[in-house]
Every structure is written in C-alpha cells, then in structure tokens.
Amino acid sequence: MQLLFSGAFLCQSWHLDSSTLPESTAPINTYHHLQEARITWHSLIASLHHWGSREREREREREREREREMEQVAMAVKVLLSLCCVGACGLVVYLYNILWLVPQRVLAEFRMQGIGGPPPSFPYGNIADMREAIAAAKAARASARRAAAGGGGVGIVHDYRPAVLPYYEKWRKEHGPIFTYSMGNVVFLHVSRPDVVRDINLCVSLDLGKSSYLKATHEPLFGGGILKSNGEAWLHQRKIIAPEFFLDKVKGMVDLMADSAQPLLKLWEERVDRNGGITDIKIDDDIRAYSADVISRTCFGSSYIKGKEIFMKIRELQQAVSKPNVLAEMTGLRFFPSTRNKQAWELHKEVRKLILEIVKESGEDRNLLSAILHSASCSRVGIAEAENFIVDNCKSIYFAGYESTAVTAAWCLMLLGLHPEWQDRVRAEVHEVCRGRPVDSQSLQKMKNLTMVIQETLRLYPAGAFVSRQALQNLRLGGVHIPKGVNIYIPVSTMHLDPKLWGADVKEFNPERFSDVKPQLHSYLPFGAGARTCLGQGFAMAELKILISLIISKFVLKLSPHYEHSPILKLTVEPELGVDLTLTKVQCLC
Numbered sequence: 001m002q003l004l005f006s007g008a009f010l011c012q013s014w015h016l017d018s019s020t021l022p023e024s025t026a027p028i029n030t031y032h033h034l035q036e037a038r039i040t041w042h043s044l045i046a047s048l049h050h051w052g053s054r055e056r057e058r059e060r061e062r063e064r065e066r067e068r069e070m071e072q073v074a075m076a077v078k079v080l081l082s083l084c085c086v087g088a089c090g091l092v093v094y095l096y097n098i099l100w101l102v103p104q105r106v107l108a109e110f111r112m113q114g115i116g117g118p119p120p121s122f123p124y125g126n127i128a129d130m131r132e133a134i135a136a137a138k139a140a141r142a143s144a145r146r147a148a149a150g151g152g153g154v155g156i157v158h159d160y161r162p163a164v165l166p167y168y169e170k171w172r173k174e175h176g177p178i179f180t181y182s183m184g185n186v187v188f189l190h191v192s193r194p195d196v197v198r199d200i201n202l203c204v205s206l207d208l209g210k211s212s213y214l215k216a217t218h219e220p221l222f223g224g225g226i227l228k229s230n231g232e233a234w235l236h237q238r239k240i241i242a243p244e245f246f247l248d249k250v251k252g253m254v255d256l257m258a259d260s261a262q263p264l265l266k267l268w269e270e271r272v273d274r275n276g277g278i279t280d281i282k283i284d285d286d287i288r289a290y291s292a293d294v295i296s297r298t299c300f301g302s303s304y305i306k307g308k309e310i311f312m313k314i315r316e317l318q319q320a321v322s323k324p325n326v327l328a329e330m331t332g333l334r335f336f337p338s339t340r341n342k343q344a345w346e347l348h349k350e351v352r353k354l355i356l357e358i359v360k361e362s363g364e365d366r367n368l369l370s371a372i373l374h375s376a377s378c379s380r381v382g383i384a385e386a387e388n389f390i391v392d393n394c395k396s397i398y399f400a401g402y403e404s405t406a407v408t409a410a411w412c413l414m415l416l417g418l419h420p421e422w423q424d425r426v427r428a429e430v431h432e433v434c435r436g437r438p439v440d441s442q443s444l445q446k447m448k449n450l451t452m453v454i455q456e457t458l459r460l461y462p463a464g465a466f467v468s469r470q471a472l473q474n475l476r477l478g479g480v481h482i483p484k485g486v487n488i489y490i491p492v493s494t495m496h497l498d499p500k501l502w503g504a505d506v507k508e509f510n511p512e513r514f515s516d517v518k519p520q521l522h523s524y525l526p527f528g529a530g531a532r533t534c535l536g537q538g539f540a541m542a543e544l545k546i547l548i549s550l551i552i553s554k555f556v557l558k559l560s561p562h563y564e565h566s567p568i569l570k571l572t573v574e575p576e577l578g579v580d581l582t583l584t585k586v587q588c589l590c
C-alpha cells in the first residue's frame with residue numbers, strides 16, 4: 001500500500017500518466033492484493049522506464065535543439081562577419097573610388113587637353129607639397145627678416161606670392177599659367193591665362209558657382225549666406241543686398257563714415273602730443289575699429305554698439321576657422337567634435353543669439369538689417385529658415401565689409417609711409433578739394449590721386465588672394481573643357497603682376513599707371529570677377545578714401561624702423577606683424 005501511495009505520489013510528483021495506476025485502493029484478498037501490487041509495481045517500473053527513456057529522448061532532443069541553435073548562431077556570426085567584410089571592402093572600394101579614382105579621372109580629362117600639373121599622392125593629393133613649400137617660404141622669410149632687421153621697410157618687394165602662395169610659383173614655372181593640382185580628392189584648376197580668365201569674368205551662368213572648397217571649414221562663419229551660396233539661393237540674396245550698396249545709398253553714408261573716423265584721429269593726435277610731437281603707432285587695431293564701426297552702423301543702424309560686440313565674436317570665429325579642416329573637406333564629416341569645431345560652434349551660437357536680439361530690438365531704421373528682415377518676412381519659409389537667412393547674411397556682410405577694407409587701408413598707409421612723394425600729392429589734393437570743409441561725396445569724387453593710390457594698393461596687395469569658382473555642371477571656358485565639380489582658382493596677384501599686361505615696372509608702386517588707362521578690365525581683380533564681383537566696392541572705396549584723406553590731412557606718415565614686411569594668407573592677405581608707422585602732425589598747408 002505504501003508502495004501504491006508512494007507510486008501515486010511519484011506519479012503525482014513526476015506527473016506520470018494516471019492510467020498506469022490502479023483505480024481503486026479498497027481492501028481485497030492478500031493474494032489478489034499482492035498480485036495487484038506486483039502488477040502495479042511492474043507497471044510502475046515500466047512507467048518509470050518509459051518515462052526515463054522519454055526523458056532521455058527529450059534531453060537528446062534538447063541537446064540537438066541546442067546544437068541547432070549553436071549552428072544557427074555560428075551561421076549568423078559568419079554571415080555577419082562576411083557582410084562586415086563585404087561592407088568594409090565596399091567602403092574601401094567606395095573611398096578609394098571617391099578619394100582617388102574619381103579625381104584621377106578628372107585629372108586625366110585635363111591631361112588629354114594638354115593641361116598637366118604636379119602629380120598627386122594618395123590620399124591627400126598635393127597637400128604635402130604645399131606644406132613643404134610654405135615651410136620653406138617661412139624659413140626664407142625669417143632669415144630675410146633677420147637680415148633686414150630694423151631697416152624700416154628697406155628692401156620691401158611688392159610681390160607677396162613667394163611668401164603667400166609659394167607652391168603656385170613653383171608649379172606655374174613647371175607647368176605654365178594653367179595647371180591642375182588636388183587637395184585630398186578635390187581637383188583644382190589654377191588659371192592665370194588671360195583668355196580663360198576673361199571667359200570666367202564674362203560667364204553669367206548659374207552653373208559657374210562659388211568654390212565649395214573650405215565650405216565645411218567655414219560653415220560656422222558664413223553658413224548659407226551670400227558669400228558661399230550658389231544658384232537661385234545666391235541670386236535671391238544678391239537681389240536683396242546689392243541695392244543697399246548702390247551709389248546713391250553710399251553717398252548718404254559719407255557723413256557716417258567720417259564720424260566713425262573721429263575717435264581714431266583723436267587717439268592718434270593725443271598720442272603724438274603726449275610723445276612730444278612724434279610717435280610710433282601700430283595702426284592695425286585702430287583701423288579695424290574704424291572699419292567695424294562703419295559696417296556696424298550701416299548694418300544695424302542704432303544698434304551698432306551691440307553690433308560691435310558681434311564683431312569681436314566674428315573675429316574670434318574667423319580665427320577659429322582660419323585653418324582648413326581637411327577631414328571635413330574630404331569626407332563631409334563637419335560635426336566631428338574636435339576642440340576647434342566645438343569652439344567655432346560655441347561662437348556661432350553666441351553670434352546668432354546677439355544678432356537675433358538685435359532683430360527683436362530693431363525699430364524703424366532703414367538699413368541693411370531691415371532690408372534682410374523684410375525679405376525674410378516676405379518669403380514663405382519657416383521661422384528657423386528665416387532666422388538662418390538673417391544670421392548668415394549679417395555675418396557674411398560683417399566679414400566681407402570689415403576685414404578686406406581694414407586690411408587694404410593698412411597696406412595703403414604702409415605704401416604712403418614708404419612713398420612720401422605720393423603722400424604729399426594726396427595731401428595737397430585733399431587740401432585743394434576740401435578747402436577746410438568736411439569731406440562729402442562730391443569731394444571724394446574729385447580726389448583722383450587718392451583713387452589712383454588706392455587702386456595701386458589693391459593691385460600690389462589684393463586682400464583676396466584668389467577669385468574662386470566651381471563648375472557646378474560641365475563647362476567650356478576659354479576653350480577649356482572643365483568637368484563638373486572642378487574648383488577654378490585665379491591667383492589675383494599673378495594677374496596683377498604680369499609684366500605683359502602692366503609693363504616692366506610691374507613690381508613698383510606707381511599709382512600713375514591708373515591715370516590715363518582704364519584698369520585692365522579682365523586682369524584687374526581686387527574686387528573679383530563677373531557676376532559674383534564684390535557688391536560693396538563703391539562702399540569700400542568711399543570708406544577708404546574718407547579714412548585716408550582724413551589721416552593724410554592731419555599726419556605725416558613714415559614707415560617705422562620697427563616695421564617688418566610680413567604678408568600672410570589667413571582668410572585675407574594681411575600684414576602678419578602689423579603696420580608700424582611714425583607719425584608727426586601736418587604743419588599748416590595754407
């Protein structure tokens with residue numbers, strides 16, 4: 001019985017089939033009872049055997065199941081690894097294609113037209129050659145500086161190419177005026193052949209856009225503003241901004257520009273007086289402050305003080321993006337959080353916030369900002385897009401209107417310090433034209449000598465080192481087939497220093513050359529070329545004439561013995577070590 005109970009218990013606890021157990025446990029005779037117990041025992045043993053074998057079967061089944069699972073996992077891992085391998089191979093092939101084969105095909109197309117260039121190496125193209133040439137030029141400059149130490153401009157050569165673009169010099173000698181080179185996978189066509197340059201000037205097609213090289217690097221500075229945009233987006237912005245710089249508008253800004261120059265004149269006068277009638281001044285920061293003030297008032301009207309704060313930030317931003325971000329240019333990975341990128345993003349955010357604050361505060365003023373705002377409110381775009389439009393264009397104008405003008409003014413004053421005969425001519429002219437009255441738009445027009453001096457400054461020291469374009473479609477210019485995507489760079493100083501175009505004294509400062517001849521239309525490019533030419537050139541000329549006429553009528557300038565000639569290419573070509581002048585006051589001319 002105990003067995004029965006224990007069997008029943010076993011059956012329950014092991015979930016045996018109850019049909020294998022006797023149905024009743026009522027008392028019966030002993031024999032029968034034993035018989036039944038034996039049968040039950042046998043059936044129990046059989047059940048247990050049966051159960052055991054089923055259990056082993058299940059165990060084997062589970063084992064097989066595990067094996068199958070393991071096989072499936074192994075298969076999945078193999079497939080994944082193969083896919084990774086295929087993916088990695090595909091990526092390698094893809095990268096090799098875009099980084100090497102595609103640019104090689106483009107270079108081959110040029111070679112077939114007889115246009116060669118320095119052989120590129122994988123994956124950086126000619127960047128190493130360029131770095132090497134720059135390092136050599138830097139070393140040569142340093143030793144020249146040591147040799148001419150304290151010479152006050154002795155031995156200045158007005159040709160910044162060996163210092164600023166040494167690799168172009170080398171390649172031009174080897175391959176002629178039109179050649180190719182590459183930076184990473186970006187192919188460049190260097191063009192200084194006048195017929196091709198003329199065709200680029202005359203091309204008004206939207207298929208010839210602004211070069212996209214360095215677009216990723218400069219994104220925080222220019223965004224999608226007028227300087228870097230292309231196609232319909234550019235056209236739209238140009239139509240809004242250009243009228244704000246038409247001649248009649250510029251005439252109305254003359255007083256404002258003259259007002260902006262007063263703090264600089266006062267500061268310099270005080271310094272001369274304080275130092276017993278003669279003083280040395282590094283002029284760059286004061287000139288930048290003038291240029292910032294002018295563009296700030298023009299852009300932001302009454303909010304110009306806050307505008308100046310924006311300036312300081314934009315200048316920092318400019319420094320942060322002045323070195324090419326090669327990784328971003330080659331791969332498009334603009335959002336890699338490098339220290340430099342993070343700094344640029346932070347500054348971009350601050351500038352954006354300041355500009356949008358000014359927008360909220362802006363009243364009824366008629367200025368560039370109100371024109372941009374009006375356009376943004378008329379276009380049917382979302383708030384974020386309208387804000388980007390405003391911010392990117394304010395930043396672009398700030399940069400375009402400030403940096404080049406300040407740098408040109410510094411070079412111009414350096415040249416006048418070096419050429420007292422031209423200084424005297426300009427001073428006499430200003431005196432004769434103004435006759436003690438404040439400058440106005442009419443007197444500015446009459447200052448022919450000053451205009452020539454500025455034109456000659458822009459010929460010898462063009463702030464923009466290249467005019468850059470990109471073929472947005474296949475193009476034919478000057479008989480050259482230019483495949484889509486190629487960046488076209490015109491080295492402005494090479495055009496300006498071509499003796500065939502400008503005469504044997506091409507490296508001399510001789511403003512007279514602009515007196516009777518019109519500037520060589522397609523070879524004089526300080527303000528760029530064709531449809532994308534600088535829209536602020538009238539404004540810049542007025543601003544420069546006002547500043548220089550006011551300085552020259554008050555001070556006699558001489559290049560200081562501390563001056564070291566140091567042109568360097570940042571975003572513009574600027575004097576790396578600044579311009580040092582020795583100032584005395586002008587004695588009465590009457």
Ligand code: HEM
Pocket residue numbers: 226227228238245295396397400401402404405408462463464467468525526527528529530531532533534535536537539540
């Ligand atoms: C001496 C001073 C200046 C120089 C040397 C200069 C030079 C240049 C150059 C070389 C370009 C490129 C043109 C091209 O790619 O063909 C340019 C474009 C431009 N500049 Fe100037 N610039 C000066 C002053 C100004 C000023 C004062 C403003 C405005 C306030 C201004 C606004 C612009 C704008 C908006 C563009 C872009 C035009 C476009 O892409 O449609 N610039 N400038």
